[in-house]
């Protein structure tokens with residue numbers, strides 16, 4: 083049986099205007115990206131013509147826009163899921179049913195994931211330009227879609243969690259953006275700073291690899307990197323990797339995105355479990371009681 | 385059906401429910417009455433498994449709520465005091481959603497929903513959007529929602545609040561029907577007379593404590609332990625009050641513009657003696673009678689509003 087929360091979300095969102103607005107904006111941005119790309123690459127060339135070789139870069143541009151839009155829209159779509167129920171005073175009505183807190187959270191997450199999937203599928207026609215010129219295969223695009231979906235899963239899980247904790251949706255959205263920002267730039271600084279201070283060859287590749295795993299930005303470019311046949315990530319961060327030294331580091335430097343997908347799945351699941359725990363009324367108050375009891379003890383001693 | 389023992393709920397230092405003990409039998413309709421902040425909602429939320437008690441126990445149908453809240457969800461229908469509805473959802477879809485949430489198979493939902501909408505008189509609104517319904521209709525819809533899994537115990541937190549008299553009567557009709565179906569109902573209100581008609585027993589809660597429990601008659605008898613006597617003289621009021629003040633069994637005298645009420649703690653013979661003294665003092669009396677206790681007053685007295 084379909085998760086009732088997912089089912090209801092689907093019905094109501096198909097009737098609302100919000101998702102259509104997001105979809106329209108999303109497609110507009112993708113098309114705009116493609117248009118600007120064609121225009122500028124044609125402008126640069128002598129005879130105002132277009133070089134089919136450069137379509138590879140169109141793939142990079144479209145993939146990046148897609149990724150950025152997903153990172154921006156998933157928190158906006160998901161961070162209000164539980165706090166919205168609370169605000170509307172419908173959460174209690176859900177919690178007294180036989181639905182477990184876990185299935186409520188999953189239902190919410192799946193409904194925004196389903197919409198993300200719809201967004202991605204709707205942009206496939208734009209991606210088909212890339213197929214048309216034959217520079218990137220369908221396998222690559224599907225891998226990119228998978229990567230985008232696991233990113234949406236992680237961000238969705240975090241958003242649902244914040245949504246359970248904070249009453250204001252805006253606060254949750256901002257917190258997810260900050261979290262994403264830390265993952266992208268915080269880890270990057272942690273990697274680049276020691277390299278700049280001590281010099282690239284003094285920094286352990288193993289440490290660099292583990293610092294880079296949580297970074298969605300680097301992971302995304304490592305995926306694209308491999309797909310278009312360049313070696314930028316490896317050259318920038320793992321300059322001195324010797325093939326013989328450590329085959330895992332060697333493999334990791336080239337497949338950072340696979341490690342990152344595992345990271346995303348783990349982090350997303352942990353946050354989903356935390357979210358389910360935090361809306362479980364009985365469990366939540368167990369913790370509160372413990373705190374109250376220890377407070378009481380402290381007072382009686384004084 | 386429902387056993388509450390020594391229930392305590394603290395919010396920080398504040399005690400919202402204070403060692404509450406009561407029991408409700410199967411098929412009973414129990415009214416929770418109390419002023420704002422008495423702890424009715426808190427108690428009901430604990431019963432529904434939405435709040436964890438600080439101490440004490442709630443046992444429903446032999447099962448401890450705190451130990452196994454999920455096992456009890458099938459048995460409890462809960463209607464909160466405040467609730468919302470979803471946008472862009474039709475009445476039948478709304479019911480279907482909750483039926484699904486209670487794990488009712490897709491095929492069985494149709495007849496159940498039709499039947500419930502019939503009971504709450506919303507059959508004509510099936511295709512309307514829930515957010516377009518009036519307050520009273522939403523309230524009835526929420527009642528239908530809480531019945532979707534055919535629970536044995538209904539916990540209704542002020543189901544008639546904010547409704548006009550006509551809508552209140554409609555809700556009451558539905559509740560009578562449910563009572564006829566053999567459901568155990570716990571219903572809260574801060575208006576005692578409203579509950580009196582339909583409840584088999586009343587629990588008066590004040591400051592988180594049980595102030596009185598019993599049938600409507602029993603509660604009324606509680607009042608008559610404290611007798612208010614109403615006397616109306618034709619002039620010479622001051623002289624009469626002077627005499628009354630000398631009487632040993634009169635605890636307090638309330639002076640109104642035309643007449644006097646006093647709180648009498650003696651026996652009937654002693655009361656007759658008071659009347660005799662007034663007559664012997666030549667006070668022209670046109671009325672001397674015991675005030676009939678009405679439910680409002682019981683409520684005010686028991687909940688500590690002494691100034692009737």
Ligand SMILES: Nc1ncnc2c1ncn2[C@@H]1O[C@H](COP(=O)(O)OP(=O)(O)OP(=O)(O)O)[C@@H](O)[C@H]1O
Nearest residue numbers: 395400418419420421422423424425426427465574
């Ligand atoms: N979450 C909370 N945090 C702190 N205090 C609370 C909380 N919920 C309720 N209270 C307090 O507990 C007391 C009992 O509240 P409750 O809602 O149970 O009263 P009630 O009998 O339902 O009143 P009403 O008739 O207004 O609905 C109140 O004094 C209230 O301020």
Ligand SMILES: [Mg+2]
Nearest residue numbers: 424425465541
């Ligand atoms: Mg209340």
